[in-house]
Amino acid sequence: MKKFSANVIENQKVNFLFDDSKNLSGLSDIEFKKFKKIFIIFDQALKNSWVKEISEIIKKSKSELHLIPLKGIENIKSLREVEKLLYFLEESNCSKNDLIVSIGGGTILDLSAFVSSIYMRGVKLVMIPTTLMGQADASSAGKTCINGKQTKNLVGSLFMPLYVYNNIHILKTADKYSHRQGLSEIFKYGLLGSKKLIRYLEQYARDSLENDPLLLKILIETIKVRIKLRKIDPLVSNLGHTFGHAFESESKNLVAHGDAISVGIVCSLKLSLKKRYISKKLYSQLIKIMRDLNLNINIDKSSNVERVVNLMKKDKKSDGDQIGFVLLTDIGKIAKTKNKKFLFLDAKYVSSFLTELYKDKDFLVTNHWKQLIKNV
Amino acid sequence: MKKFSANVIENQKVNFLFDDSKNLSGLSDIEFKKFKKIFIIFDQALKNSWVKEISEIIKKSKSELHLIPLKGIENIKSLREVEKLLYFLEESNCSKNDLIVSIGGGTILDLSAFVSSIYMRGVKLVMIPTTLMGQADASSAGKTCINGKQTKNLVGSLFMPLYVYNNIHILKTADKYSHRQGLSEIFKYGLLGSKKLIRYLEQYARDSLENDPLLLKILIETIKVRIKLRKIDPLVSNLGHTFGHAFESESKNLVAHGDAISVGIVCSLKLSLKKRYISKKLYSQLIKIMRDLNLNINIDKSSNVERVVNLMKKDKKSDGDQIGFVLLTDIGKIAKTKNKKFLFLDAKYVSSFLTELYKDKDFLVTNHWKQLIKNV
Numbered sequence: 001m002k003k004f005s006a007n008v009i010e011n012q013k014v015n016f017l018f019d020d021s022k023n024l025s026g027l028s029d030i031e032f033k034k035f036k037k038i039f040i041i042f043d044q045a046l047k048n049s050w051v052k053e054i055s056e057i058i059k060k061s062k063s064e065l066h067l068i069p070l071k072g073i074e075n076i077k078s079l080r081e082v083e084k085l086l087y088f089l090e091e092s093n094c095s096k097n098d099l100i101v102s103i104g105g106g107t108i109l110d111l112s113a114f115v116s117s118i119y120m121r122g123v124k125l126v127m128i129p130t131t132l133m134g135q136a137d138a139s140s141a142g143k144t145c146i147n148g149k150q151t152k153n154l155v156g157s158l159f160m161p162l163y164v165y166n167n168i169h170i171l172k173t174a175d176k177y178s179h180r181q182g183l184s185e186i187f188k189y190g191l192l193g194s195k196k197l198i199r200y201l202e203q204y205a206r207d208s209l210e211n212d213p214l215l216l217k218i219l220i221e222t223i224k225v226r227i228k229l230r231k232i233d234p235l236v237s238n239l240g241h242t243f244g245h246a247f248e249s250e251s252k253n254l255v256a257h258g259d260a261i262s263v264g265i266v267c268s269l270k271l272s273l274k275k276r277y278i279s280k281k282l283y284s285q286l287i288k289i290m291r292d293l294n295l296n297i298n299i300d301k302s303s304n305v306e307r308v309v310n311l312m313k314k315d316k317k318s319d320g321d322q323i324g325f326v327l328l329t330d331i332g333k334i335a336k337t338k339n340k341k342f343l344f345l346d347a348k349y350v351s352s353f354l355t356e357l358y359k360d361k362d363f364l365v366t367n368h369w370k371q372l373i374k375n376v
Numbered sequence: 377m378k379k380f381s382a383n384v385i386e387n388q389k390v391n392f393l394f395d396d397s398k399n400l401s402g403l404s405d406i407e408f409k410k411f412k413k414i415f416i417i418f419d420q421a422l423k424n425s426w427v428k429e430i431s432e433i434i435k436k437s438k439s440e441l442h443l444i445p446l447k448g449i450e451n452i453k454s455l456r457e458v459e460k461l462l463y464f465l466e467e468s469n470c471s472k473n474d475l476i477v478s479i480g481g482g483t484i485l486d487l488s489a490f491v492s493s494i495y496m497r498g499v500k501l502v503m504i505p506t507t508l509m510g511q512a513d514a515s516s517a518g519k520t521c522i523n524g525k526q527t528k529n530l531v532g533s534l535f536m537p538l539y540v541y542n543n544i545h546i547l548k549t550a551d552k553y554s555h556r557q558g559l560s561e562i563f564k565y566g567l568l569g570s571k572k573l574i575r576y577l578e579q580y581a582r583d584s585l586e587n588d589p590l591l592l593k594i595l596i597e598t599i600k601v602r603i604k605l606r607k608i609d610p611l612v613s614n615l616g617h618t619f620g621h622a623f624e625s626e627s628k629n630l631v632a633h634g635d636a637i638s639v640g641i642v643c644s645l646k647l648s649l650k651k652r653y654i655s656k657k658l659y660s661q662l663i664k665i666m667r668d669l670n671l672n673i674n675i676d677k678s679s680n681v682e683r684v685v686n687l688m689k690k691d692k693k694s695d696g697d698q699i700g701f702v703l704l705t706d707i708g709k710i711a712k713t714k715n716k717k718f719l720f721l722d723a724k725y726v727s728s729f730l731t732e733l734y735k736d737k738d739f740l741v742t743n744h745w746k747q748l749i750k751n752v
């Protein structure tokens with residue numbers, strides 16, 4: 001037998017643009033006029049605000065414009081919707097040299113990027129996230145996805161947009177709830193890889209979450225850290241996720257991802273403290289920043305330890321009764337079990353840890369999750 | 377505004393295995409036992425032959441086996457079939473660490489590789505092509521696809537299999553018709569990038585297309601050339617395609633892709649000769665090899681020059697009345713129009729060239745296309 005290994009395809013580069021201009025002037029960096037046809041897939045709730053402003057700018061290119069409004073709800077991340085979009089592109093004779101522009105939060109970005117990635121094996125894509133979570137997460141690592149029959153984000157691809165346009169000013173019209181989800185994601189990246197980012201966030205909290213130039217710096221640093229971590233292992237960004245995903249499921253998805261992950265991070269920090277990986281001082285300092293950023297640091301009393309631990313055993317890092325965690329020994333330093341990439345703990349140990357944690361009144365609020373939802 | 381560009385994802389390597397053992401012993405290179413679950417998606421026509429032999433070998437891994445038979449017809453390359461397969465994987469709790477093995481010709485490989493590429497953003501895949509076209513083409517450049525509503529291969533992704541297992545012995549059970557399609561593809565890669573491959577093919581024709589060790593060498597060289605060309609430009613491999621795709625459409629897809637492309641190559645060589653890019657000697661030598669390989673070098677009389685030229689104007693390399701061609705000035709050397717990657721010729725010129733060509737009796741056979749189909 002003969003054999004050889006080969007890299008068949010070269011990498012694509014993503015161009016990240018970070019703008020704080022009110023009139024979206026940074027969009028002029030993108031040569032829209034190079035494209036014969038431009039398809040704008042957007043959240044219909046933004047039709048008369050950002051989409052109107054952005055399409056006015058794109059119109060100057062004299063390209064043939066197609067506007068495709070979608071509902072910004074989780075339900076649209078389905079194969080049915082993918083089919084509709086693919087057939088629309090086919091009927092409109094969209095070619096590989098045309099452009100798709102996606103405007104919206106995570107849901108719209110996930111779906112439209114997935115469609116862009118599989119139409120003719122990839123049409124050029126410009127992503128314009130309109131939420132902080134969209135800027136920090138959905139558009140920054142080449143992930144695109146739709147849901148399976150039962151599993152969230154089951155189906156997807158890795159695909160690089162041509163440009164990601166992040167404008168801080170666009171975030172002004174998003175709500176506090178959505179801002180908090182994004183900050184939770186950003187805080188996680190700070191813990192995983194950048195003391196500088198943690199310092200920025202400390203300052204941002206002191207400025208009452210209202211320092212725009214600082215937010216721009218925060219975003220840039222977040223995306224740099226994210227790309228660095230992505231290359232180590234996609235699962236590294238799972239800090240707080242083993243707990244967080246379980247809480248999310250246990251709440252029947254009433255708790256948003258960011259809120260679930262931030263309390264998951266609290267649990268991970270507490271566990272790191274218990275294992276003496278981090279000092280009491282660092283622990284307290286980090287929890288203070290989380291409080292100041294208004295991140296969710298609470299578990300709901302109604303959640304059941306046994307069910308939560310069972311859910312944690314199903315986590316993609318876990319193996320049987322060994323539950324896998326991304327825990328820290330310091331900012332940017334990940335705890336490992338011998339010969340493994342992450343830390344593995346026995347389910348029984350995790351169960352007794354959680355039982356103890358539930359007695360800690362700092363982390364328990366009755367009906368807290370419902371309050372999180374209402375508190376938009 | 378601030379900006380930066382970044383490569384977000386590292387490349388994956390593909391392991392190509394080339395085997396000539398009758399008992400498929402080369403498969404032992406693949407550590408099947410590392411996978412808890414293995415899903416074998418295969419052409420049901422091979423159930424009692426290769427699939428049986430291969431699954432006997434895989435069974436030794438003690439992994440949980442799931443057998444998924446499919447019809448090896450073009451119709452299955454649909455979103456409906458993709459949905460069925462995705463939901464089957466979801467219901468079977470297929471995880472990102474499980475394995476999909478795909479066994480069959482181009483149709484089965486295209487569909488199952490597409491599903492592998494989008495389930496959980498990519499499940500590990502072993503491809504076992506059972507036709508020469510499958511080995512030389514469908515499995516060698518990370519392409520995966522399904523059809524659109526009207527357009528063949530409209531939807532797809534770029535995705536690297538973990539292993540491609542090419543066994544020459546498996547090809548013995550494929551028919552001559554399918555062998556000819558593969559040889560046509562291989563001849564094209566020879567012209568585009570490897571004098572060595574053309575020499576091999578000359579020898580292979582002399583050995584009545586029955587020299588197995590040589591066929592193994594041919595395959596290895598083909599895949600090396602293919603990967604080299606892929607990195608220059610995916611469209612480079614379009615030699616013969618501007619003519620060939622038009623003939624394919626004009627025959628209402630009665631002519632198989634390989635047969636249409638090989639006569640497309642003849643037209644391209646004739647055009648290169650007319651433009652004095654290549655010598656009469658090289659032209660005659662190449663046509664002789666094509667004849668000896670039993671490749672199709674005939675256009676059907678029933679095809680209409682005007683319709684063919686109109687179809688050529690729709691080719692993805694064309695731009696209005698300027699028709700784009702991959703033409704050669706020598707083996708491995710591509711003719712270019714100034715500042716362009718390929719050669720552009722006016723539709724009128726192409727039309728008069730074809731009209732002249734149609735008078736050449738060497739290239740005209742009545743009802744030839746129907747004979748090609750029957751001549752399995």
